[in-house]
Amino acid sequence: MLIRQTPDLTENDVTDKGLYYGRRTFMTAAAALGSTGLLGLDAAQAAPLATVKSPYKVDEELTDPKAIAGYNNFYEFGTDKSDPARYARSLKTRPWTLVVDGLCAKPQRFDIDALMKRFPIEERIYRHRCVEAWSMVVPWNGFPLASLLKVVEPTSAAKFVSFTTLVDPAQMPGQKDDFIKWPYREGLRLDEAMHPLTLLAVGIYGETIPNQNGAPIRLVAPWKYGFKGGKSLVKISLVDKQPQTSWNMINGREYGFYSNVNPEVDHPRWSQATERRIGEFARRKTLPFNGYGPQVASMYSGMDLRKFY
Ligand SMILES: Nc1nc2c(c(=O)[nH]1)N[C@H]1C(S)=C(S)[C@@H](COP(=O)(O)O)O[C@H]1N2
Numbered sequence: 091m092l093i094r095q096t097p098d099l100t101e102n103d104v105t106d107k108g109l110y111y112g113r114r115t116f117m118t119a120a121a122a123l124g125s126t127g128l129l130g131l132d133a134a135q136a137a138p139l140a141t142v143k144s145p146y147k148v149d150e151e152l153t154d155p156k157a158i159a160g161y162n163n164f165y166e167f168g169t170d171k172s173d174p175a176r177y178a179r180s181l182k183t184r185p186w187t188l189v190v191d192g193l194c195a196k197p198q199r200f201d202i203d204a205l206m207k208r209f210p211i212e213e214r215i216y217r218h219r220c221v222e223a224w225s226m227v228v229p230w231n232g233f234p235l236a237s238l239l240k241v242v243e244p245t246s247a248a249k250f251v252s253f254t255t256l257v258d259p260a261q262m263p264g265q266k267d268d269f270i271k272w273p274y275r276e277g278l279r280l281d282e283a284m285h286p287l288t289l290l291a292v293g294i295y296g297e298t299i300p301n302q303n304g305a306p307i308r309l310v311a312p313w314k315y316g317f318k319g320g321k322s323l324v325k326i327s328l329v330d331k332q333p334q335t336s337w338n339m340i341n342g343r344e345y346g347f348y349s350n351v352n353p354e355v356d357h358p359r360w361s362q363a364t365e366r367r368i369g370e371f372a373r374r375k376t377l378p379f380n381g382y383g384p385q386v387a388s389m390y391s392g393m394d395l396r397k398f399y
């Protein structure tokens with residue numbers, strides 16, 4: 091997101107690189123395989139989900155599903171916004187096991203299909219703010235991370251949670267490039283992980299989540315920059331120390347552990363005061379905690395958010 095690309099894209103860039111390629115990819119896939127549903131994916135990738143409404147929703151226009159699934163950051167499949175939609179087809183998402191382990195009484199391995207039946211799948215309409223200063227509004231489908239963590243019973247020694255993405259260069263061609271020390275790692279403090287807004291997403295727009303968005307299961311913490319939401323997770327561990335995280339390992343000055351959306355703390359190379367919502371022309375103001383301050387700010391009371399960026 092930072093090393094080879096300019097941080098923010100103009101409307102033209104997005105139309106050209108993101109939406110244009112996104113549409114073309116979808117049309118190609120649809121022509122070759124036949125397609126279903128809103129996301130235009132083939133039937134092997136997109137299945138309808140039974141979802142329940144939730145009170146967690148913002149009343150804003152939803153981003154075009156083809157943009158959500160055509161303009162992605164998923165460096166395991168390449169660094170261009172259009173790469174994930176093109177190359178993530180090779181990701182095999184069944185069978186899939188999610189390990190939840192570490193400092194808990196009942197560490198265990200969960201089969202993804204069993205997991206998706208175990209908890210009600212909610213619809214959550216969240217803002218998404220990338221550290222690169224673009225944003226979108228996504229109707230995710232998923233269940234609270236807290237529901238899963240309660241099953242394994244964290245011990246009192248658990249203070250943080252780490253998230254690990256699959257490593258398989260045969261399926262993930264971007265992993266042949268090693269500027270990220272794979273796996274992609276992320277982490278949260280335990281209270282952040284247990285917060286009711288923190289979601290494990292298994293779908294968008296009422297369909298199973300497209301591979302390029304992190305199938306079969308990815309994290310969503312909407313008050314943080316998007317990179318905190320690890321995709322295609324294989325492991326969630328309860329740990330006692332703040333875990334190492336991928337972007338922080340690459341450039342700790344630019345990407346902090348907390349990475350709460352904060353219009354007052356600029357990235358060293360660009361302003362975070364405003365953002366460009368995909369599909370809009372004018373920039374809008376970025377909100378503290380991405381607009382989720384009333385729900386989450388109390389977790390950071392007494393902390394200097396310039397220091398803990
Ligand atoms: N494993 C993995 N997870 C990842 C990334 C990645 O490159 N690899 N990119 C992050 C970034 S920078 C963002 S903005 C979001 C993008 O999610 P989306 O493509 O579903 O919009 O995924 C995050 N999760």
Ligand SMILES: [Mo]
Nearest residue numbers: 220221316317
């Ligand atoms: Mo991002």
